[in-house]
Every structure is written in structure tokens, then in C-alpha cells.
Amino acid sequence: MKNKNVIEVENLSKLFGDFAAVNSISFHVKAGEIFGFLGANGAGKTTAIKMLIGISSPTSGKATIAGFDVYKEAESIKKNIGYMSQKFALYDDLTVKENITFFGGIYGLSKKQIDRKRCELVDELGLQEVANSLVSSLPLGWKQKLAFSVSLLHDPKIVFLDEPTGGVDPITRRQFWEMIYKAAHNGTTIFVTTHYMDEAEYCDRVSIMVNGKIEALDTPKKLKAHYKTDTMNDVFLKLARG
């Protein structure tokens, strides 16, 4: 499984009229890798992710996700990926347990599987006391961790995280990244966008998008060496300012 590409993107573009939101990007991601997908606001990250997860069709270029073509096999892609968006994405008016049951259900898990996953998940996250409370009563950090776990319910090959740690405190972010490492260790490929440059350091490789193009792509260590800086923050600033 290792060293096999699970995401392959070649010259992928998305045009809105004359404006190229995504301008011919190419990259690949290996199985089990933590791939950081960075860029300033408006650089085209969200548009690119939408094409990869099959809810927006590309204007041109090629992309395969988990071996499936984004044009023809969007439905198969959806079964093999998990997704957690920058907007919080569980139902506030359902309880923790009900959310897990619902999302397990729409991914076609059997009742037995859902029951087992639900117990595991509640134990792992230490949510026993609030398992029957509405999600709206949980602190943001807990919600984010729960949303991440829910996106992994159906054991997807790849999970796309769009700014998963926006607005949470450093301790929770740390715990969140421990969960990401654990998932990656179990073989799940992580495709993550973030605005926190310290998080970029945790990734195996990062790409930096500027104005619809990928301007840099390498391990954080090599990028820092190449741009002769000590932090990813400086790498990002150098590129984003052009």
C-alpha cells in the first residue's frame, strides 16, 4: 500500500468565465501521507478541493482519487473518501450518538457496524457523559474532534480536511493533530488545508498555492532550506507576497 499514489492530479484547471480559480495544478499524494495544501485566502484551495471530492467538475485536466476518475466516477470516489469542512459539519440539534448513527447510515454501514463504531468512538473521545446531549452543547474543540472521527466512520482511504482547526485553542489543536497522526498511521491518507503554519510543519509534504497555481511543493524541511528560512511561516510569506 505504501508508496502507491492515491491522489494523482495533472494540469487540473477550473475556470469561472475568464478567471482561472485553479490554474493547471499537478501533484500526487501517496497512501498514508499527510499532505498539507496551503495557500492564502482566495488562492483557489477550496475550489481545488471541491473538484477532488467530486462536487464540482473541472474545466480541464486529469485527476484520479483512490484510483477513480473525477469526471466519470465521482460516485465511487465519494464512497472512498471522508470530508470535514471549515464550517462545522455535524447537526447541532442531534445528539452525539444520533449524529454518529446518521452519518454511519448514509455511508451504508450496517446497524451492527454502527453500534460498534459508536461505542468505540464515544470511548476514544471520552464522550461517555455527553453521548446523549445535543451537539450544540459541546465546546467547539470537542465538536471538531467528533466531526473528524465521524468523517472516518466508514474507513475512507483518503480524508479531506478543509481548515479543520479553525478557531480552536492550541491544546485542542495539538490533540487534533495527534488524531490525524493516528489515522495516518492506520493507513488513511490525510489531505489537509490550514492557515496555521506551525501545523504545516507537521505534514509530510506541503504544497503552497498562489493565485491558482502551485508555487512550491516539498517536505517542510526542504522548503525551508530552499528558501533559506527557519520557519514555514517565512516560506509562506515569501511565496504569498510574490
Added chain:
Amino acid sequence: MKRFVGFVRKEFYHIFRDKRSLFILFGMPIAQILLFGFAITNEINNVNIAILDQANDVTSKEIINKIAASKHFSIVDIIQKESSIESIFKKGKVKAVLQFENNFGNNLIKEKQANVQVLTDATDPNMANTISNYISAILKKYQQELNKNTTIDYQIVPQSRMVYNAELKSVYMFVPGVMTVILMLVSAMMTSISITREKEQGTMEILLVSPLKPFQVIIGKVFPYIFLSVINAIVIVLLSIFVFNVPVNGSLFLLGIESVLFIITSLALGILISTISATQQTAMMISLMGLMLPTILLSGFIFPISSMPLPLQVISNIIPAKWFIIIVKGIMLKGIGIGFIFKETAILVLMTLLFIGISVKKYKIRLE
């Protein structure tokens, strides 16, 4: 199928945990039907009227006594001259004036015909119309009693001084209208709000990324509302039968089928609204302004379509509620079968297909 059941269960959680929408869903229909039935009823009670008795004879006195005895009217003034009629109306003291012609009783005996003038305050046309009808009924009854013991055909001719031609409406007419408005409101507004809520919260994105197909998401979202609207329709029909004694002369089964059709039309409209609005507020505004008002004003529910200006008559044809009201009135009051409302049914089916078609198209554009 299992996915669908799970989805529908989640929708019911949403509905039953949101007290506000629960209230709209079940509180409003009951409140509206009772309000329209009782408060806005056309039955009149204790209406103040005045009498101008120029004859002042036995017959006119007898009639005045009959009117005074009726629970519908109370005589608050006896006026002496014709010139005071206008001032009494202007003061707003009375809703109607009953004027007996000179020699009323003599005319009735000699010429077998006598005239009574019923003047009604027409600022409230429905009320005026009803008053004049009630008075005519009392006169007619008196006339029948008079003719019972004799072979001579005495005629009391009430002359109504009201120029409009508004049709007489009764509480019966409100039931189809209220039912239509409620089903439209609940189905269209609630679905459009519940779909846009998913968009607003970002959960719609999650659902679209899941293996559920977009149409499955939409069906899953509207299905609970079909169910709840059917319950609403049943409650309305039961209330109208048992509280207001409105008959259902036609087939209950046909009424049920047509109601489900109209519910689906409204749901399709709700889906259409949700495709063009990004937030719950927008969806609510469009539903209220774009659906509620035309449904109430242009469907023939309150104002007769035949007395509207031509452009409005034309516009009323695109209001689904207009056709449903015709159907409900036909089935409940006239007791007609599908043969007579085939055209209206076909129009509703076509409208539904059109709404769904546009929604699907809009939805695809959004995804591009």
C-alpha cells in the same frame, strides 16, 4: 432503503426539536381554521339597524317585531324622516336601515304587493350583502305565514340598495381556502427553510460529498413533510366537519388523493425556492411574500376572481392554490367526482412537473 430510513429519522429529529417550526406546523393550522371559522365568519349577530316606518300600520309593526325578535338584529333607532338616513349611516351607529313605504299595509292588501327598502352600509361589502340577505329571509318568512291562510298571493318586495354583485359566502367557503393556504405554507415554507438550513450550516456540503445522490437528499428532506402535511389535511377536514358542520359531499378518498397532489405541488415549489435562496431568511421571505400573499389574495379564497380586473384574472391562473380551491370546493360542497375536476387536476400535475424540472436544472447549475 435503510439509508433513506436513517435520513428520514434525522429529519424528524430536526422537526420535533425545533419548537418554532413545530408550532408553525401544527399550531397554526388549528389556530387559522378556528380563526377563520369563528372570527371571520359571515354569520351576523346583533347587528345594529334603524327603522324608518313611513306606513306605521299593523303590518309594518308586525314585521318590525319579527326583526326585533331575531337574534341577528337589534333595532337601536327609529327615525322619522328620509333625510336622517344619511346622517345615521355617517355616524356609523347602524349597519342598515329598513324603510317601509307609505301605506305599506294598505298596498299589501289592495295591490297584493308592498315595498320595503333595505339600505345597507356598503363599506363592508360582505357584511352588507349578508345583512340584506338575512332581512330578505325574514320578510319572505313573514310573507309565507301570511299566505298560508289565504289563497291570495301577497307579495312583500324587499328592494336592496346595494349595487355590488358579490356572491354570498358562508363559513363553508372558508374551509377550502384555509386548507389550501395551510398546506401551501407548511409544505413550501417548511421544506425550503429546512433545505436552506443545511446549506447555511454547511451540512449540505457534507451530504453532497457522501454517497447519497442529490435527489436522495432532497427526497429524504421532503418526505417527512408529505407525511406531516397529510396529517394537517386530515385535522383540517375533521375540524371543519365536526366544529363547523361543513359537509363533505364528495368522496373523501378523492379529496385525500387531490390533497396529496397539492402537497407535492407545494413541496416542489419549496424545493424550487430553496434552490434560489442561500439563507433561511431569504427562503422564508420568498415563501411569505411570493407564496402566501398571492395564495390568499389571488386564489379566489377571499376575493372572487370574477370581480378582479382582467390582468389579475390572468395572473390568478398561475397560482396553484386557485386550482386546488376549485377542486376542494367541488368535492366538499358540490360533491362532484374526478370527471368534473379533471382539468384542474391535470394543471396541478403539470405545474408540479414544471417546478421539479426547473429545480433539477437550477441544482445542476449550482453544482457546476
